[in-house]
Amino acid sequence: MIELDGVTCRYGRAGDGVDAADGATGTVAVDNVCLSVPDGEFLVVAGANGSGKTTLVRTFNGLVEPDAGTVSVNGTPVDADLVAARSAVGMVFQDPRDQLVAATVGADIAFGPENLGLSHDEIDRRVADALAAVNMADRERERIDALSGGERERVAIAGALAMEPDHLVLDEPFTGLDEPARRSVVERLRALRRVGTSVIVVTHDLRDVAALADRIVGLADGRIAVDAPPEDAVESLPGLDVRVPGGGGLGDPPA
Numbered sequence: 348m349i350e351l352d353g354v355t356c357r358y359g360r361a362g363d364g365v366d367a368a369d370g371a372t373g374t375v376a377v378d379n380v381c382l383s384v385p386d387g388e389f390l391v392v393a394g395a396n397g398s399g400k401t402t403l404v405r406t407f408n409g410l411v412e413p414d415a416g417t418v419s420v421n422g423t424p425v426d427a428d429l430v431a432a433r434s435a436v437g438m439v440f441q442d443p444r445d446q447l448v449a450a451t452v453g454a455d456i457a458f459g460p461e462n463l464g465l466s467h468d469e470i471d472r473r474v475a476d477a478l479a480a481v482n483m484a485d486r487e488r489e490r491i492d493a494l495s496g497g498e499r500e501r502v503a504i505a506g507a508l509a510m511e512p513d514h515l516v517l518d519e520p521f522t523g524l525d526e527p528a529r530r531s532v533v534e535r536l537r538a539l540r541r542v543g544t545s546v547i548v549v550t551h552d553l554r555d556v557a558a559l560a561d562r563i564v565g566l567a568d569g570r571i572a573v574d575a576p577p578e579d580a581v582e583s584l585p586g587l588d589v590r591v592p593g594g595g596g597l598g599d600p601p602a
């Protein structure tokens with residue numbers, strides 16, 4: 348379980364003159380958010396550019412430290428045990444290049460488990476399981492620089508899965524992907540949902556993922572504007588540039 352209570356995050360406190368409720372200055376990226384993400388949930392965090400999605404999910408494992416409020420993972424405050432939070436919450440960044448570190452697929456996926464000091468057998472098992480989960484079982488020896496964008500995204504997901512986190516956060520996993528690659532990543536997310544991994548997908552593009560979600564949280568100006576099952580949420584996310592299956596609601600591209 349991930350729990351946020353009254354979380355507020357600001358950037359550039361003395362910078363650009365945006366007044367927060369408590370009189371502090373700076374951009375308020377996340378504004379007094381309370382949120383619980385139960386184990387096993389498939390949660391989509393939606394919202395327009397700049398609405399605070401990335402900042403919010405980065406508080407889940409301490410990559411961003413809130414200015415106010417508390418974040419707990421599995422009952423422990425993140426700031427009390429950063430190592431536990433980092434191992435419980437895996438994160439796949441917007442650009443897979445930010446986290447692919449090795450020359451080959453297998454070496455990259457093994458990198459995290461190796462740093463945990465696991466046995467060779469355990470590392471091999473985790474790499475094999477993670478590769479299977481992203482449908483790349485036979486591609487361990489391939490060079491990262493020979494992969495397409497969608498394949499790199501899947502390797503980044505596999506690398507996070509190999510850490511066997513309780514929760515997996517994917518920040519804009521579709522950015523820069525062409526349609527077949529996008530569908531392939533959606534299929535991998537569907538498979539994760541089937542095995543019960545708790546998944547949090549950050550996106551401003553709800554196509555396909557809305558149908559996978561148990562719940563959609565919609566952010567606007569750093570606040571939760573919508574928190575509802577997908578069928579209700581898409582009707583009430585005004586102003587988002589998103590499309591949903593069937594073309595309803597929100598975000599139909601302007602005529």
Ligand SMILES: Nc1ncnc2c1ncn2[C@@H]1O[C@H](COP(=O)(O)OP(=O)(O)OP(=O)(O)O)[C@@H](O)[C@H]1O
Pocket residue numbers: 358359374375376394395396397398399400401402403551
């Ligand atoms: N490092 C930073 N320094 C200053 N301001 C920042 C920083 N990161 C984000 N912001 C500001 O905080 C607000 C929320 O940004 P954030 O990236 O969390 O939103 P987002 O919904 O993920 O946006 P996007 O979809 O464009 O990634 C925006 O106004 C943004 O300009």
